[in-house]
Amino acid sequence: MPVPPVPGEFRSGPLHLHDAALFTDLYELTMGGAFHREGMRETATFSLFARRLPPSRGFVVAAGLEDALEYLGGLRFTSGALEYLHSLGRFDAAFLDHLVDLRFTGEVRAVAEGTVVFRDEPILEVTGPAIEAQLVETALLNICHLQCVLASKAARVAIAARGRAVAEFGLRRSHGSDAGLKAARCAWIAGCESTSDVLAGKTYGLPLSGTMAHSFVTAFPDELEAFRAYARAFPDAAVLLLDSYDTVEGAKKAVTVARELAAAGQSLAGVRLDSGDLLILSRQVRRIFDEAGFPEVRVLVSGGLDEHDIERLLAQGAPIDAFGIGTRLNVSADAPSLDLVYKLVRYGDRDVLKLSEGKETWVGAKAIYRMRDADGKVAGDVLALEDEAPPADAGESLLQPVMRNGELLRPHPPLAEVRRWCGEQIAALPDGLRRLAGHAEYPVRPSDGLRARQAEAVAKARAMAP
Amino acid sequence: MPVPPVPGEFRSGPLHLHDAALFTDLYELTMGGAFHREGMRETATFSLFARRLPPSRGFVVAAGLEDALEYLGGLRFTSGALEYLHSLGRFDAAFLDHLVDLRFTGEVRAVAEGTVVFRDEPILEVTGPAIEAQLVETALLNICHLQCVLASKAARVAIAARGRAVAEFGLRRSHGSDAGLKAARCAWIAGCESTSDVLAGKTYGLPLSGTMAHSFVTAFPDELEAFRAYARAFPDAAVLLLDSYDTVEGAKKAVTVARELAAAGQSLAGVRLDSGDLLILSRQVRRIFDEAGFPEVRVLVSGGLDEHDIERLLAQGAPIDAFGIGTRLNVSADAPSLDLVYKLVRYGDRDVLKLSEGKETWVGAKAIYRMRDADGKVAGDVLALEDEAPPADAGESLLQPVMRNGELLRPHPPLAEVRRWCGEQIAALPDGLRRLAGHAEYPVRPSDGLRARQAEAVAKARAMAP
Numbered sequence: 001m002p003v004p005p006v007p008g009e010f011r012s013g014p015l016h017l018h019d020a021a022l023f024t025d026l027y028e029l030t031m032g033g034a035f036h037r038e039g040m041r042e043t044a045t046f047s048l049f050a051r052r053l054p055p056s057r058g059f060v061v062a063a064g065l066e067d068a069l070e071y072l073g074g075l076r077f078t079s080g081a082l083e084y085l086h087s088l089g090r091f092d093a094a095f096l097d098h099l100v101d102l103r104f105t106g107e108v109r110a111v112a113e114g115t116v117v118f119r120d121e122p123i124l125e126v127t128g129p130a131i132e133a134q135l136v137e138t139a140l141l142n143i144c145h146l147q148c149v150l151a152s153k154a155a156r157v158a159i160a161a162r163g164r165a166v167a168e169f170g171l172r173r174s175h176g177s178d179a180g181l182k183a184a185r186c187a188w189i190a191g192c193e194s195t196s197d198v199l200a201g202k203t204y205g206l207p208l209s210g211t212m213a214h215s216f217v218t219a220f221p222d223e224l225e226a227f228r229a230y231a232r233a234f235p236d237a238a239v240l241l242l243d244s245y246d247t248v249e250g251a252k253k254a255v256t257v258a259r260e261l262a263a264a265g266q267s268l269a270g271v272r273l274d275s276g277d278l279l280i281l282s283r284q285v286r287r288i289f290d291e292a293g294f295p296e297v298r299v300l301v302s303g304g305l306d307e308h309d310i311e312r313l314l315a316q317g318a319p320i321d322a323f324g325i326g327t328r329l330n331v332s333a334d335a336p337s338l339d340l341v342y343k344l345v346r347y348g349d350r351d352v353l354k355l356s357e358g359k360e361t362w363v364g365a366k367a368i369y370r371m372r373d374a375d376g377k378v379a380g381d382v383l384a385l386e387d388e389a390p391p392a393d394a395g396e397s398l399l400q401p402v403m404r405n406g407e408l409l410r411p412h413p414p415l416a417e418v419r420r421w422c423g424e425q426i427a428a429l430p431d432g433l434r435r436l437a438g439h440a441e442y443p444v445r446p447s448d449g450l451r452a453r454q455a456e457a458v459a460k461a462r463a464m465a466p
Numbered sequence: 467m468p469v470p471p472v473p474g475e476f477r478s479g480p481l482h483l484h485d486a487a488l489f490t491d492l493y494e495l496t497m498g499g500a501f502h503r504e505g506m507r508e509t510a511t512f513s514l515f516a517r518r519l520p521p522s523r524g525f526v527v528a529a530g531l532e533d534a535l536e537y538l539g540g541l542r543f544t545s546g547a548l549e550y551l552h553s554l555g556r557f558d559a560a561f562l563d564h565l566v567d568l569r570f571t572g573e574v575r576a577v578a579e580g581t582v583v584f585r586d587e588p589i590l591e592v593t594g595p596a597i598e599a600q601l602v603e604t605a606l607l608n609i610c611h612l613q614c615v616l617a618s619k620a621a622r623v624a625i626a627a628r629g630r631a632v633a634e635f636g637l638r639r640s641h642g643s644d645a646g647l648k649a650a651r652c653a654w655i656a657g658c659e660s661t662s663d664v665l666a667g668k669t670y671g672l673p674l675s676g677t678m679a680h681s682f683v684t685a686f687p688d689e690l691e692a693f694r695a696y697a698r699a700f701p702d703a704a705v706l707l708l709d710s711y712d713t714v715e716g717a718k719k720a721v722t723v724a725r726e727l728a729a730a731g732q733s734l735a736g737v738r739l740d741s742g743d744l745l746i747l748s749r750q751v752r753r754i755f756d757e758a759g760f761p762e763v764r765v766l767v768s769g770g771l772d773e774h775d776i777e778r779l780l781a782q783g784a785p786i787d788a789f790g791i792g793t794r795l796n797v798s799a800d801a802p803s804l805d806l807v808y809k810l811v812r813y814g815d816r817d818v819l820k821l822s823e824g825k826e827t828w829v830g831a832k833a834i835y836r837m838r839d840a841d842g843k844v845a846g847d848v849l850a851l852e853d854e855a856p857p858a859d860a861g862e863s864l865l866q867p868v869m870r871n872g873e874l875l876r877p878h879p880p881l882a883e884v885r886r887w888c889g890e891q892i893a894a895l896p897d898g899l900r901r902l903a904g905h906a907e908y909p910v911r912p913s914d915g916l917r918a919r920q921a922e923a924v925a926k927a928r929a930m931a932p
Contacts, residue, residue, distance in 0.1 A: 010643075014484040017643050017665075025637055025662040026676030034678075034699035040685065084668045090703065134681060141638035142646060149641070171491055172607035173803045175615070176644030177476075177483050180608055196491040199483075202550045210492030212500075215600060215810035218818040219506065223930055233500035237556065244820045245930050275822040327803045336797040337639045344681035352684040354710045356741040464689055464711050 008078040010139075012067050013203035015178055019081045020071065021099075024138040029085065032131045033095045042348035044130040045365045047122040048140060049343075050148075054335035058439030059429065061155050061422060062123045063186050064147030065113045066412045068140050069403055072104040075136065104132055108403035109386075111368070112413070114151075114189055114422030115398060116429065118442050120383060122366050122399060123148070123340075130347065137342045145340045146179060150186035153332040155426055157325055158191030159434050160307035162314060165322040167209045169196035169302070170330030183330045189419050191426070192325075204415055211239035211272045211300065211324075218244055224253040231257050231268065239270040239300060242285065247273055251285045255292045262294075270298035272324065278303070279318045286319040300324055306333065307436055351457040362450060363457045369394040378428050384447035391447055474544040476537050476605075479669035481644055485547045486537065487565075490604040495551065498597045499561045508814035510596040511831045513588040514606060515809075516614075520801035524905030525895065527621050527888060528589045529652050530613035531579045532878045534606050535869055538570040541602065570598055574869035575852075577834070578879070580617075580655055580888030581864060582895065584908050586849060588832050588865060589614065589806075596813065603808045611806045612645060616652035619798040621892055623791055624657030625900050626773035628780060631788040633675045635662035635768070636796030649796045655885050657892070658791075670881055677705035677738045677766065677790075684710055690719040697723050697734065705736040705766060708751065713739055717751045721758045728760075736764035738790065744769070745784045752785040766790055772799065773902055817923040828916060829923045835860040844894050850913035857913055 010020030017023060035041075050060055077085075077099045085091055085099070106128020117123060123144055126133045157166055168187035174180035184200030194209035195201060201208040212230055220226035223245060231238045240257065242250030251271065258268040271289075273281050278301045289297045301313070302324035310323055327333065343361045344352050351363035365386040372395055373379040382391050390397065402409055413421075432440030446454070476486030483489060501507075516526055543551075543565045551557055551565070572594020583589060589610055592599050623632055634653035640646035650666030660675035661667060667674040678696055686692035689711060697704045706723065708716030717737065724734040737755075739747050744767045755763045767779070768790035776789055793799065809827045810818050817829035831852040838861055839845040848857050856863065868875055879887075898906030912920070 012643075014486075015643070016482045016484065018480040018482065019665060019668065022665040022668055023637075023643060023646070024664055025635060026664050026667075026674045027662065027678055029664065030676055030700060031678055031682045031696075034682065034696050035685070037699045038695045044681075044685065046681070081668075085664075088674065090700065092699075130685060134679075137679075137681075138638050142640060142643065145639050146642045169491060171489075172604050172808075173611050173806070174608060175641035175797070175802075176612045176648060177478075177481070177489060177608065178642030178644040180489070182642060196493065198490055198492055198495065198551075199485060199488040201492075202485065202488055202547075208492045208554065210496055212493055212497055213600075213603070214820040214822065215510075215512070215603075216497045216500065218810055218820055219501070219510065219596060219813045221816070229504045230497075230500050233503045233558075234496060234556065243822045245927055246821070249930075275825055331641070331797075331802040333802055336641075336799055336802040337793045340639070342638075344684050347685045350687065354680040354684055355712070356680065356709045359741055461711055464715075 008074070008076050008081060010071050010074055012070065012178065013181060014199055015181060019078055020139070021075055021077045022081050022084070024135060028135045028137055030090065032135050033091050035131050035134070036095045036098055037092065040130055042130055043127060044133045044344055045125060045127040045346040046133050046137065046342050047345050047366060048124045048144060049122045049341065050119050051339045051341050051359065051361070052119050054338065056334050056437065057152055058433045058435070059116045059118060059152070059442065060148050060338065061151035061190055062111050062115045062117050062148060063113050063151040063189060064144040065110050065124065065402070067143045067147070068124065069108065069408060071139050071143060072108065072136060072403065073406065073408065075102070075104045077102060102132065103406055104136065105129065105406045106133055107401065109399045110402045111398045112421060114418045114425060116425040118381065118444050120362060120444060121368050121381065125365055125399065127365065141340055141342050145338060147182050147186050148340060149332045149336065149338050150183050151190045151422070153329055153335070154187040154190035154192055156307040156436060157310065157329055159426065160310040160436060161323055164320065165193040167194045167196065167322065167324045168192050168329060169324050170326030171197045173327040174330040179330070185415070187329065189415065189422050191423060212241050214241060214244045217241060223250060224256060227253055227257045228260070231261055235261060235264070235266040237269050239272055240268070241272045241274060243273055243275045247276055247281045248284055248288070251288045255288060255294065258289070258292065258294050258297060268294065268297050270300055270321070272300040272302060274303045279313055279316050282318045282320050298322060302326070304328065311436055351453055353457050353461060355458070355461050362446065363454050364450065366399060368398040369396065370398055371395040372428070376428055377430050380443040380445065382445050382447050383450060385449045385453060388447060388449035474542050474547060476540055478533050478536065478644065479647060480665055481647060485544055486605070487541055487543045488547050488550070489608070490601060494601045494603055496556065498601050499557050501597050501600070502561045502564055503558065506596055508596055509593060510599045510810055511591060511593040511812040512599050512603065512808050513811050513832060514590045514610060515588045515807065516585050517805045517807050517825065517827070518585050520804070522800050522903065523618055524899045524901070525582045525584060525618070525908065526614050526804065527617035527656055528577050528581045528583050528614060529579050529617040529655060530610035531576050531590065531868070533609045533613070534590065535574065535874060537605050537609060538574065538602060538869065539872065539874065541568070541570045543568060568598065569872055570602065571595065571872045572599055573867060575865045576868045577864045578887055580884045580891060582891040584847065584910050586828060586910060587834050587847065591831055591865065593831065607806055607808050611804060613648050613652050614806060615798045615802065615804050616649050617656045619795055619801070620653040620656035620658055622773040622902055623776065623795055625892065626776040626902060627789055630786065631659040633660045633662065633788065633790045634658050634795060635790050636792030637663045639793040640796040645796070651881070653795065655881065655888050657889060678707050680707060680710045683707060689716060690722060693719055693723045694726070697727055701727060701730070701732040703735050705738055706734070707738045707740060709739055709741045713742055713747045714750055714754070717754045721754060721760065724755070724758070724760050724763060734760065734763050736766050736787070738766040738768060740769045745779055745782050748784045748786050764788060768792070770794065777902055817919055819923050819927060821927050828912065829920055830916065832865060834864040835862065836864055837861040838894070842894060843896050846909040846911065848911050848913050849916060851915045851919060854913060854915035
């Protein structure tokens with residue numbers, strides 16, 4: 001039964017945020033109030049990009065665009081939101097009146113979800129009336145930041161697994177319900193195979209996977225009886241958890257169950273190891289099943305793993321068929337944030353920038369051109385101005401219009417298409433960029449036009465701070 | 467206009483999660499299916515606790531209880547959820563029928579939100595029919611994990627600030643909309659003064675604060691004109707951002723505005739520094755305002771700060787009145803996850819545990835007794851069995867019934883009461899525990915009864931793994 005639309009609500013699948021126009025920092029509204037009072041109605045362009053990457057990240061997987069556009073399309077202030085703003089006693093009546101009819105009427109240019117991007121390269125640019133374009137900063141950053149963080153981490157996990165299946169199962173330690181849904185979505189985009197998150201499965205049509213918890217085993221007085229009970233309930237899909245008491249003893253009991261299933265024409269799907277030395281134990285367990293005549297029983301491992309653990313286990317030749325990855329993927333433990341920013345780059349007919357120490361940014365609305373070498377590998381980008389002629393060697397132009405006058409220019413691509421595109425992007429990276437540690441630097445060259453306009457703007461800004 | 471209730475929805479303020487019964491890992495449902503098939507209807511008790519703390523955490527601030535109870539109280543499977551589960555082809559009809567009428571009918575015992583707890587101490591315990599008590603694992607962990615992580619981090623930030631105001635303003639890099647709301651809530655519980663998150667302000671009645679962004683300054687051709695425009699709009703509450711071009715030059719222009727405001731009988735509220743060497747710049751800026759006769763203008767600093775930066779700046783005597791703390795608070799950058807678990811400790815009339823390497827847990831439903839010394843400082847806890855007599859030196863008993871037969875036993879406490887209680891808890895910690903690094907270990911002693919029952923259960927479990 002579909003839920004009727006509620007004005008001012010931001011929907012991201014089953015998650016509905018009411019009064020989403022207030023999903024913002026107070027200063028977006030106070031600045032809006034000041035712009036309004038001053039009659040500043042010019043067109044502004046903001047760029048959303050990573051100012052720098054964490055040391056362990058060679059690239060960012062751009063994600064979150066679908067939600068970002070849904071947020072923009074639904075932006076409006078409800079009477080409840082306006083009453084609350086009025087109650088703060090900070091805003092004049094004329095500005096609150098302006099908010100009553102405020103809609104997002106601007107243009108968005110963006111890279112496709114799943115595109116690999118690098119520092120300083122805009123994931124999206126918003127061009128529109130200053131008050132609108134400023135107001136949406138916080139929500140756009142929140143939405144894109146989370147999904148870029150998660151997809152970029154998941155890409156590393158999938159790269160490390162070298163084609164073996166990865167199940168995302170960290171919902172319990174994702175940062176809330178929104179992050180849980182997005183972790184499943186982003187993990188799948190970036191190459192994981194399945195999620196344990198049932199609501200994400202329903203929402204995004206993702207493959208689900210799951211095994212059993214230790215509580216299931218320990219609820220029975222006897223481990224073998226627990227395994228038998230689970231196999232009775234799921235005779236064709238049982239993955240038995242072996243380490244509640246002793247992994248090797250558990251494996252022997254699982255062989256008993258595999259024999260009982262085989263006698264009934266069924267088969268044990270797999271076993272899971274969740275603690276201890278996974279290299280040694282996976283070898284012991286693999287041997288036990290092979291010797292018992294069950295080479296098809298899959299060995300899954302889990303237990304606080306990340307991409308480095310996966311890489312090490314596979315390099316050591318651990319006979320592992322699949323990985324269950326939770327917490328360290330779902331919170332992106334080594335890099336839980338990205339320095340993603342939303343910067344004013346043009347106001348009216350003027351390029352703008354700030355000179356804050358270590359935070360200088362490129363002026364102007366941008367284009368990104370990506371070159372490929374003869375093998376189809378990406379070979380370097382040019383960061384250029386939107387309004388300059390493409391450089392002679394320009395490849396693909398990545399920033400494309402997706403919204404105009406506040407209206408979507410085309411339907412969102414199906415998630416399977418986003419996943420396919422992301423996979424193609426990652427496959428086209430040079431090996432050095434896919435390394436988990438000590439990755440290469442990707443060449444991003446500012447165009448001549450961009451450098452010239454930047455130099456002009458810097459000179460003007462410096463003149464203000466003699 | 468209140469939104470009508472939707473069956474099966476989990477509400478956390480303005481955030482509504484539809485089909486919240488599916489906000490779970492698949493294995494909670496497959497285990498439920500197997501329990502159901504086997505007729506396992508006994509009463510189970512699960513403990514939710516931190517198995518160990520991150521190295522930088524001396525204590526955990528328990529948070530999330532209100533949401534956890536709201537989730538339990540509203541648990542039900544909608545027809546849409548049941549259709550989806552049916553479509554998976556994994557569940558038998560009898561189990562799906564069982565889910566139609568499933569409600570949470572169990573008991574919850576919990577510590578009050580804002581209580582300081584330590585490793586192995588349950589934040590809550592659920593006792594109820596095995597299927598229900600198992601099914602709610604993922605959501606309870608997700609809800610409590612996020613808020614414990616955030617409140618514990620915020621407590622460190624507030625401790626470091628030693629009474630100076632801290633504004634939480636990291637919504638843009640919180641992990642999604644849910645985490646953004648909860649960061650504001652948890653920061654306030656744990657001692658921060660305000661948030662920039664307007665929706666959190668409306669939802670929880672929190673004080674809001676905000677200044678301006680660089681984009682506001684750079685939208686004007688001239689920095690002084692930007693400051694004047696903002697002061698015209700907010701003559702009694704303007705905090706001017708000084709570092710768009712050069713902090714000291716910016717401060718001189720802000721003095722001009724302060725003089726203009728003073729001439730009109732108004733006053734500049736403060737200035738913010740967001741980059742550069744904050745010790746040197748805060749001294750320079752303070753001196754500029756003092757010499758100009760504006761000692762009341764407050765100096766705020768921000769820019770990727772965490773509790774260690776605050777401690778260092780204050781130890782060096784930086785003349786800073788308030789801190790704006792964002793990303794590193796909102797993602798709990800140094801410890802973005804806690805090893806929070808939900809473990810079966812009793813099933814029917816039997817204590818249970820697992821022996822998995824490094825993961826052995828205490829059996830049985832628990833009590834926590836907290837002792838205080840003559841100065842009112844907390845002096846040590848006893849972790850005991852719920853059904854044993856309290857030890858002779860028992861202090862306060864922290865785990866109290868909050869839900870019975872699926873019904874709340876009392877209304878949730880107001881958030882101001884949670885904040886007050888949390889403040890009292892943190893004030894009562896010995897100094898060594900409040901240290902940001904190299905904190906002391908807090909003594910938590912298992913009771914004699916707990917040790918005896920644990921030894922029995924271990925012996926029985928070992929017998930299964932010879």
